[in-house]
Amino acid sequence: xxxxxxxxxxxxxxxxxxxxIAIGLVLGIALALFxxxxxxxxxxxxxxxxxxxxxxxxxxxxxxxxxxxANHKHGQPxxxxxxxMLYLFGTLAAALVAVLASFAFPTTLVLNAxxxxxxxxxxxxxxxxxxxxxAVSNPVRALMEANFIGILAWAIGxxxxxxxxxxxxxxxxxxxxxxxxxIVHVVIRFAPLGIFGLVAATLGDSGLDALLGYGRVLMVxxxxxxxxxxxxxxxxxxxxxxxxxxxxxxxxxxxxxxxxFFTRSSAANIxxxxxxxxxxxxHEDTYAISIPLGATINMAGAAITITVMTLAAAHTxxxxxxxxxxxxxxxxxxxxxxxxxxxxxxxxxxxxxATALFGINADVAMQVVAIGFVISVVQDSAxxxxxxxxxxxxxxxxxxxETGEPLNLEx
Numbered sequence: 001x002x003x004x005x006x007x008x009x010x011x012x013x014x015x016x017x018x019x020x021i022a023i024g025l026v027l028g029i030a031l032a033l034f035x036x037x038x039x040x041x042x043x044x045x046x047x048x049x050x051x052x053x054x055x056x057x058x059x060x061x062x063x064x065x066x067x068x069x070a071n072h073k074h075g076q077p078x079x080x081x082x083x084x085m086l087y088l089f090g091t092l093a094a095a096l097v098a099v100l101a102s103f104a105f106p107t108t109l110v111l112n113a114x115x116x117x118x119x120x121x122x123x124x125x126x127x128x129x130x131x132x133x134x135a136v137s138n139p140v141r142a143l144m145e146a147n148f149i150g151i152l153a154w155a156i157g158x159x160x161x162x163x164x165x166x167x168x169x170x171x172x173x174x175x176x177x178x179x180x181x182x183i184v185h186v187v188i189r190f191a192p193l194g195i196f197g198l199v200a201a202t203l204g205d206s207g208l209d210a211l212l213g214y215g216r217v218l219m220v221x222x223x224x225x226x227x228x229x230x231x232x233x234x235x236x237x238x239x240x241x242x243x244x245x246x247x248x249x250x251x252x253x254x255x256x257x258x259x260x261f262f263t264r265s266s267a268a269n270i271x272x273x274x275x276x277x278x279x280x281x282x283h284e285d286t287y288a289i290s291i292p293l294g295a296t297i298n299m300a301g302a303a304i305t306i307t308v309m310t311l312a313a314a315h316t317x318x319x320x321x322x323x324x325x326x327x328x329x330x331x332x333x334x335x336x337x338x339x340x341x342x343x344x345x346x347x348x349x350x351x352x353x354a355t356a357l358f359g360i361n362a363d364v365a366m367q368v369v370a371i372g373f374v375i376s377v378v379q380d381s382a383x384x385x386x387x388x389x390x391x392x393x394x395x396x397x398x399x400x401x402e403t404g405e406p407l408n409l410e411x
Contacts, residue, residue: 020191024196029200038200067174070159095330137150194262221383228300240401248409269295295388304383
């Protein structure tokens with residue numbers, strides 16, 4: 001009896017998801033380099049993938065958080081507090097790295113960029129007010145607008161209320177959570193095609209020519225993000241686990257940062273991170289809350305962008321910045337980063353709030369924002385990759401430190 005040899009497609013389907021994504025990445029780059037005119041024909045693949053992730057993420061978070069809390073047994077730990085502490089310290093550390101790098105490698109900007117639309121918040125109180133208003137938003141509106149603060153608030157409230165419901169109601173909620181998770185799994189399986197379309201479209205439309213004029217400031221921003229990813233985050237993980245942090249760090253960078261880099265949306269990457277946490281064997285009651293919450297408040301990359309761009313504007317205008325003011329900027333940038341929306345370019349409109357510390361007027365500040373949009377092809381992608389992968393790294397580190405259970409880092 002002879003067996004039919006597997007086709008090329010069957011061989012590809014047998015590969016791991018990460019290998020398939022890597023192949024899509026290489027093919028997207030090749031298409032953009034050798035046939036840039038053809039990239040427009042595959043743009044739809046990337047658009048569909050991002051749209052599917054954004055569509056399913058709010059429903060998944062709402063149902064998963066509500067189900068986790070409703071079925072939570074009394075006395076069972078959730079380990080949310082140590083994750084939140086890592087989020088806070090990690091964002092502050094990233095802002096401090098950006099300050100030190102800006103002093104070591106001062107950069108200037110050509111402030112003749114065109115104005116951009118958008119209304120930045122008036123200050124820290126404005127950011128905090130927006131966060132509180134988001135928490136009490138109408139639940140239907142929160143789901144439609146992917147307002148994850150509002151989604152979390154309503155999901156937690158519903159979950160607490162359903163803790164006293166009948167076992168059949170709690171089981172139905174669990175079944176609904178499993179059903180939505182199955183849909184997410186199907187969407188994630190299309191990640192290689194989505195990444196292929198996103199890479200080809202990005203390089204085909206923008207290329208790298210627009211970045212050359214702002215190469216120095218971009219190198220400082222990306223350099224800070226790489227330092228945080230490969231030095232600061234591993235130090236936090238070692239502090240929690242007292243073991244080699246790099247297997248966990250590299251796993252999260254490979255399986256979370258890659259997709260986040262090209263989707264450029266922390267919100268769209270929530271299903272990817274939830275699936276990764278589940279595969280690593282983390283406590284579901286912990287990651288069901290910490291991952292969507294991290295997509296809103298754990299913004300190390302955003303803190304770096306805000307800090308570097310603000311200090312670059314100050315250097316350009318000849319404003320002397322002392323260390324005390326720079327440290328204050330760290331705090332302002334960290335708090336401002338908590339108000340960043342989980343979409344592409346979300347951190348840029350918060351730059352005017354930070355530049356206000358140095359008396360820089362709004363017109364100049366919005367020119368800095370415009371420059372941010374020019375370099376966002378790389379800056380925003382790297383920022384989102386750092387933000388999203390750090391959510392999983394800190395959740396895994398804190399959860400493992402509390403439970404003592406080993407992580408499953410196999411592909």
